[in-house]
Amino acid sequence: MSVNVRIPTILRTYTGGQAEVSAEGATLSEVLADLERNHTGIGARVLDDAGKLRRFVNVYVNDDDVRFEQGLETPTPDGAGVSIIPAVAGG
Numbered sequence: 656m657s658v659n660v661r662i663p664t665i666l667r668t669y670t671g672g673q674a675e676v677s678a679e680g681a682t683l684s685e686v687l688a689d690l691e692r693n694h695t696g697i698g699a700r701v702l703d704d705a706g707k708l709r710r711f712v713n714v715y716v717n718d719d720d721v722r723f724e725q726g727l728e729t730p731t732p733d734g735a736g737v738s739i740i741p742a743v744a745g746g
Contacts, residue, residue, distance in 0.1 A: 656681050656733040663741055669697040684727040686737060701739060711742040
């Protein structure tokens with residue numbers, strides 16, 4: 656399954672400046688593993704040392720927040736859009 660992954664500005668150093676890249680995988684976990692294979696270093700920015708989504712990184716599959724779906728096991732149908740969005744805090 657091929658999906659399009661929107662890359663936030665802060666992570667584009669890993670994608671050669673590309674704002675969107677394609678990745679393969681039937682689940683979000685597989686998509687993130689494919690991203691890491693093709694853009695080394697991006698996985699550590701999205702996943703923690705335990706292999707879970709980092710607390711301050713939001714990931715959406717077709718506009719659905721994966722935290723309210725199946726997390727890393729959220730299906731990624733062919734042609735889906737995956738968005739990685741770092742949380743912004745401030746005051």
